[in-house]
Amino acid sequence: MVRTRQDMIRGSMTDAHCHLDLFDAPAKIVEEATGRGVDLIITAGGSGKGNAGTWNLSRLPHVYGVIGIDPGSANEDDGYFDELEIMVKGNDKIVGLGEIGLDATVENSAAAYRQVEVFERQLEIARRLEMPVVIHSRKRLDEVVGMLVEKRMPRVMFHFFEGDEKEAAELAGRGWLLSIPPAESGKRKRIINEIELSNIVTETDSPVVGKTPADVFQVIDYIARIKNVSPVEVAEQTTKNVKGFFGI
Numbered sequence: 001m002v003r004t005r006q007d008m009i010r011g012s013m014t015d016a017h018c019h020l021d022l023f024d025a026p027a028k029i030v031e032e033a034t035g036r037g038v039d040l041i042i043t044a045g046g047s048g049k050g051n052a053g054t055w056n057l058s059r060l061p062h063v064y065g066v067i068g069i070d071p072g073s074a075n076e077d078d079g080y081f082d083e084l085e086i087m088v089k090g091n092d093k094i095v096g097l098g099e100i101g102l103d104a105t106v107e108n109s110a111a112a113y114r115q116v117e118v119f120e121r122q123l124e125i126a127r128r129l130e131m132p133v134v135i136h137s138r139k140r141l142d143e144v145v146g147m148l149v150e151k152r153m154p155r156v157m158f159h160f161f162e163g164d165e166k167e168a169a170e171l172a173g174r175g176w177l178l179s180i181p182p183a184e185s186g187k188r189k190r191i192i193n194e195i196e197l198s199n200i201v202t203e204t205d206s207p208v209v210g211k212t213p214a215d216v217f218q219v220i221d222y223i224a225r226i227k228n229v230s231p232v233e234v235a236e237q238t239t240k241n242v243k244g245f246f247g248i
């Protein structure tokens with residue numbers, strides 16, 4: 001068998017954000033990914049149905065979950081938030097709230113003010129339970145950051161960070177994490193150059209963007225090439241970042 005760069009970092013890669021509940025055979029997907037060196041997978045909910053699936057799948061070995069109501073599901077009725085809190089408390093492999101935030105682009109989007117209301121309630125739950133938050137922000141970054149600052153959220157991860165390098169530097173300066181997806185661009189390259197490895201994590205957002213969590217190797221390799229360090233170093237540091245962030 002040919003030894004690839006991926007084989008060399010076996011057992012130390014982390015996919016900080018994917019959606020295992022959207023796969024037909026999630027347990028098999030996890031097994032394949034762990035066989036290829038992805039040792040830690042954070043699967044994210046975002047809707048009532050997604051959260052139920054995520055809650056169950058977080059029980060798998062190597063897997064942890066975050067649950068919450070994403071901006072596209074912000075029409076969920078208020079009663080759901082009590083249920084959400086009970087679900088978070090009732091499974092110690094649910095390690096944060098996510099993906100939550102604001103999105104100006106989702107189709108059939110809930111009214112902008114409703115998204116704010118829903119986001120705010122979940123920040124309050126996270127504060128109360130002393131849990132980190134995984135953020136989904138599209139074209140409303142200033143508002144999202146404003147609310148996070150106002151609520152004094154200590155542990156924040158921006159999933160699929162889409163801002164520019166100046167915004168990246170500001171968020172990193174607050175001690176927050178930026179998650180890099182498998183989507184290369186000039187802007188993303190500048191972000192990776194701009195911020196320290198200690199503020200970076202890697203994700204596939206599979207099956208939405210990457211095909212499976214195993215694709216996280218591509219992101220690790222991309223970062224390694226830009227920062228001119230070894231993929232092992234990127235894998236180890238980003239895994240350490242994720243573990244520290246979620247307290248795993």
Ligand SMILES: [Zn+2]
Nearest residue numbers: 017044099205
């Ligand atoms: Zn996602």
